[in-house]
Structures are given as C-alpha cells and as structure tokens.
Amino acid sequence: MSSVGPPPATARSKSWTVKVREGGVAALPPEKLLPDGQPTYVASWIYVFGVASIASLIVIIGSGSILALKGPAWWHDTGVGHFFNSIHLWSVELFFFAMVVHLWGKYWMAAWRGGRGRVWVTGAVTFLVAIPAALTGYVSQQNFDAQWIATQAKDAMNSVGAGAFFNLTNFGQMYSYHVLLLPVAVVLLVGAHVLLVRRHGVVPPFELEKKLPAAASAGAETDGPPPSSTGATS
Amino acid sequence: MSFAGVMGAAFNLNHPAHTVDWHFIHLSVANVVVIGLMFLVFLLAILLPFPGAAGRRAARRNGGAS
Amino acid sequence: MSFLGPKDDTQPWKGRYAPYDLIKELSIAVGVITLLAVLLTVLLSSPDETPSTLGQWSHQLPADFATTAAKELDETSPTAEYGPPYNHNSGSVQHFLFLHPQRWLGVSHPINTADDYVIKPLETVPNDEALRGALAEYKAAPEKQKKGWSEAYAKPLEEYATAVEEKKPPPSTVSVNSSTGTVTVRASGAGPVPTMMRSLLALAQSGGLDGSLLTSKNFFQTDYTKPLLLMSDGGLLAERAEEQHLLGKQWGLMNETGSFPGQPWLWLYSLWYQVEPMKTSPNADIQVLLIMGVLSLAFICIPFIPIVNRLPRWIPIYKLIWREHYRSLPQPPVPS
Numbered sequence: 001m002s003s004v005g006p007p008p009a010t011a012r013s014k015s016w017t018v019k020v021r022e023g024g025v026a027a028l029p030p031e032k033l034l035p036d037g038q039p040t041y042v043a044s045w046i047y048v049f050g051v052a053s054i055a056s057l058i059v060i061i062g063s064g065s066i067l068a069l070k071g072p073a074w075w076h077d078t079g080v081g082h083f084f085n086s087i088h089l090w091s092v093e094l095f096f097f098a099m100v101v102h103l104w105g106k107y108w109m110a111a112w113r114g115g116r117g118r119v120w121v122t123g124a125v126t127f128l129v130a131i132p133a134a135l136t137g138y139v140s141q142q143n144f145d146a147q148w149i150a151t152q153a154k155d156a157m158n159s160v161g162a163g164a165f166f167n168l169t170n171f172g173q174m175y176s177y178h179v180l181l182l183p184v185a186v187v188l189l190v191g192a193h194v195l196l197v198r199r200h201g202v203v204p205p206f207e208l209e210k211k212l213p214a215a216a217s218a219g220a221e222t223d224g225p226p227p228s229s230t231g232a233t234s
Numbered sequence: 235m236s237f238a239g240v241m242g243a244a245f246n247l248n249h250p251a252h253t254v255d256w257h258f259i260h261l262s263v264a265n266v267v268v269i270g271l272m273f274l275v276f277l278l279a280i281l282l283p284f285p286g287a288a289g290r291r292a293a294r295r296n297g298g299a300s
Numbered sequence: 301m302s303f304l305g306p307k308d309d310t311q312p313w314k315g316r317y318a319p320y321d322l323i324k325e326l327s328i329a330v331g332v333i334t335l336l337a338v339l340l341t342v343l344l345s346s347p348d349e350t351p352s353t354l355g356q357w358s359h360q361l362p363a364d365f366a367t368t369a370a371k372e373l374d375e376t377s378p379t380a381e382y383g384p385p386y387n388h389n390s391g392s393v394q395h396f397l398f399l400h401p402q403r404w405l406g407v408s409h410p411i412n413t414a415d416d417y418v419i420k421p422l423e424t425v426p427n428d429e430a431l432r433g434a435l436a437e438y439k440a441a442p443e444k445q446k447k448g449w450s451e452a453y454a455k456p457l458e459e460y461a462t463a464v465e466e467k468k469p470p471p472s473t474v475s476v477n478s479s480t481g482t483v484t485v486r487a488s489g490a491g492p493v494p495t496m497m498r499s500l501l502a503l504a505q506s507g508g509l510d511g512s513l514l515t516s517k518n519f520f521q522t523d524y525t526k527p528l529l530l531m532s533d534g535g536l537l538a539e540r541a542e543e544q545h546l547l548g549k550q551w552g553l554m555n556e557t558g559s560f561p562g563q564p565w566l567w568l569y570s571l572w573y574q575v576e577p578m579k580t581s582p583n584a585d586i587q588v589l590l591i592m593g594v595l596s597l598a599f600i601c602i603p604f605i606p607i608v609n610r611l612p613r614w615i616p617i618y619k620l621i622w623r624e625h626y627r628s629l630p631q632p633p634v635p636s
Contacts, residue, residue: 172522
C-alpha cells in the first residue's frame, strides 16, 4: 500500500489537507502572519488599543481559569479567591474600555476601507458577543447582584422568546455559557479579526488630494527595513 | 479574608453609590468616571506624540537629503 | 457595494515600513494590563453583597412573605400571572405588532405557584397533624372554594401591605410580631388556609423552603428558577436593589452594587427604558430589544451605510491621527 517518497502530484492535488495548507499559506504567508515591520503611518497611541483589548482578554481568561479551577463558590470564602475575582472584574472593565477606545479610533480612521469590511464586522460582532459573556458572568456570581440581575434581565429574555432556551435564573446553564460557550465564541471572533487584520494590513491613511499617491509611492524606492508585508493583495 | 482585607481595601467602595442626576439621566459616579476616562484616553491617544514617530520622520528627511 | 457607499479608492500601501515587534508589543500589553488589573484590585477590590435567602426574607419581612405566599396560593402573584415560559397566563406577555415570540416559544419552565410554592413544600413537613388535616381539606375542596378561602386570607394582608406602603396605621386584622417573626391574620371564611400559611412561614424561617424548592427528582441542583421567582414576587430583593441604585428607573442595569463601576457599555440599552413610549409601555422589553437589535445590526454594517461611512472623511480626526504621516509627505497637504 505505502510507497517510498512523497505521494504522486495527482493524489496531492486532491488532498483536502493540502488544499487547506496551500490556501492558508497563500492567504497568510508567515511573514504576513507575524510581521516584523509596520507601515510608517502606524505611529499613534490610538494603535495600542487593539492589542490592549487582546491583552485584557488574556488576563480575563487567565484569572477566569484560576476561578474555574477552584469552582464557582471559592471566591466568596477566601481572600485569595476574592483577589482573583477582583482581577477578573477589573480586566473585564479594562477589556470593554480598551475595546471602546479601539472602536472609536477605527471608526474615525474608516478602517473598513480597502476591502477591510470583514475586519470591522468581526470586531463589531466581538463587542456584541462580549456583552452576554459579561452578563452570564454577572449572574454566575452567586451573590445579591446575581440574584437581582437574573430576576430583572429574565423579563427582557422572555419578551423575545429567548427565555425558553436561555434561562438567566438557571445557574448551571449560565455558568456553562460563561465559562465555555461564550468565551469560545469571543476567542474565535477575536482570532478571525486578528487574522483578517494580518491578511489585509493596517488601513492606510486617507489620501489628502489627487497628487499625493505618486508622492507616497515614491517613498517605496528609499531605504527602510525589509518591507515583508508589501505587495499585499488586499 | 485576611488577604482580601490587606489587599483589597485601600478605598472602600462598598457603600451605596453617589449618582449624577440630570433631567431623566441618572448615572452612578463610578460609571461617569469610566465614561469620562474613555473620552479622555481617546483624546490623549490621538493628541499625544507617539514616541519615535517624529524621530523617524527626521531620520527619513536626513536620509533623503544625503 | 458601490451603490451603497462612495467609491473606495484605498490602495494597498506601497510606502515605507518601520521595524515592529508584534510579539514584544503583545507581551508588554499583557504586562501593562496585568499591572493595571492588580493595581485596581489592590486599590478597589470587588463587590460581593451576600445573597438573600427565603429564610432571611421570611424572618426580616414576615408580613411581606405571608402576603406573597397568599398570592402564590390564589395565583395572583406576578409569577402566577406571568405567562410563558412559566405558565399559560398573560400578565407579563409582551408583543410587538404581529410579533409574539414569547407566546410562540411556549411554556418551557412550567411553574404552578399554588402547587410548587405552597402545597408541595407543605407536604414535606413531617409530624404535624393539624397541617395534614388542613392540607387534606384544601386539596379536597372544589376550585371555587379554594379560591374563596385564599382570597379571604390574602385580603387583610394586602390591606396591611397597602397601609405600610402609604405609611398609614395598619388594619387590626393583621398583627406582626417582629421579634418572633410571626404573622397573625384574622380572616373569616379562610378555611384551612391560615393553618397552611402559618406552617409555610415556619418552614421558610427554618430554611426548609429554600431546600424544598430546589428538590426535584435529581440530587444535584443547579436551577434556581423557582426560589428566585418566588423571592422576586416579594419585596426584599427590590428593597435591597433600590438602596443600591439597581432599579430600572435608576438606570440600574448599568450599575453595580456598592460604588463600583458597573456596565457602562449598556448605556444605550438602559437609555431606551427611560424615554416614552418604552418608559410606560407594558411591552418595553421587546421594544427596547428590537431597537437595540436594529441598531446592533447597523453598528455591524457601518462600513456599508451611506453618510455614516463618510463621516470619518468629513470630520477630519484622521488628520490628527496620521499627522506624522502627512507631515512626512513631500508636498505640503492641502486641506480637502
């Protein structure tokens, strides 16, 4: 059955694995996936809020994992548990804070230009999915806040029929959403968002007038670090 | 609780919130602070000079002249 | 998309690149955010208001508990009249025009307030002959008789609750002993109901009702729908929430207990509840959710919405963001 050496080219061209690999590498060659250069216009503090959002998400997942390791009641009873609960809360506040500033910045840059519509869409959906991710956390707290939020927010869910399958007063269900389903959704969306940014590159500035494209492209002939991401086919 | 007592009580926020009330708008002071900080940080982010950017421009200009 | 928006002439960047270390930037960001989170934790900690229990509620506000329990028995409580997903009534059923999703999705978490909150818990009380007799009498009676008894018992309690709310002297038919937590209702024509309710209050005060509302055929419990809905029919949760600025009219859905920041990202969602017609509408929830659904869709589609997608070009904040880039261009920029 097996033969020495690589399989014949005809067999390879039919391989799903090969197609996925070649498609992936074509869309995101390694130097584009992990670039070591950025266009020179990427020079403002506003650019740090995307990575700050991701960093906050990493701290959220880290602190949340520690809380999950010890179970949902641990943080009420121990100082260390309360400490990690606080980290979890504040990283969520920082996450939303950074996302909002990132969002404002990207809006005023019209960062969807040049075929980057999907970058905006995945970012916006991430923000919207993060809201129930936070809500299910609030109702998983097992304290008065959780009781009140669950009994109040249930009416909104029920009014649109969602209460039939998303019951805020069911702790077990909310905890599952909070520690598994919604975090997975947020992480997948952020992953797609980042890959799309890497694929298309950071959106270039608006052109000020018609003469300028020639002037801007003249810069390409001059020195600088290896433009590993130039020639982007976005 | 000792760890929390030591680590978590520099400012005690466990008292009912003060609110900002303006016509039909009622926001807790803490939320107003967060929202205000968002605007402030956004403004600072677009106004403050980014380290290295001006230097790069100068270097490029010099490089282009030489 | 050209018919939706302006022609997009954004070209791929052909200009210079500056050295950049993506992994280093991410590592620094994680370090900075961790530091910030630790700093905020050390300075401010996090809130943890102890939860209310049925035992605590029935101790602290025995008359409120008894009034709520009476309404559960004669099925006039908010939960009893709610409608889907708990039962087939219509007290809290919302719709928008021809959209009735709450009805369409049906009763998924059935609650019969008389059975679930009163009869079944009382059946678990052992060694109480008077209670057993009262329960047997109640269960054997025709529906009309049951209704008459429970209404006769609930009426003085409701008068008492109204008097307390309006700060008037309470009626003599109800006496509350706050030190023992007992409630005595002098109701004529209430049949076995006073006996049942006395036992229910005692069961709740012993903590037994908290447990019995969770007990089903399973041993492990994760679903708190029944006890939470019973408690929210009473006044304790709302009383605590008002102190903490958590009520809807206080923009409470943005707020956290204590003086902690809450969920400022819900400001727009919260705002719709404060304006007419939602402010006074019985269909406020579905109206607000539909508005937010449409706005969320618009938010996702901003790149494709005319005018909204041109504002960043017209309001030149971009000139500030990219000022270094524009300054570096060979020709001085001419304002567009």
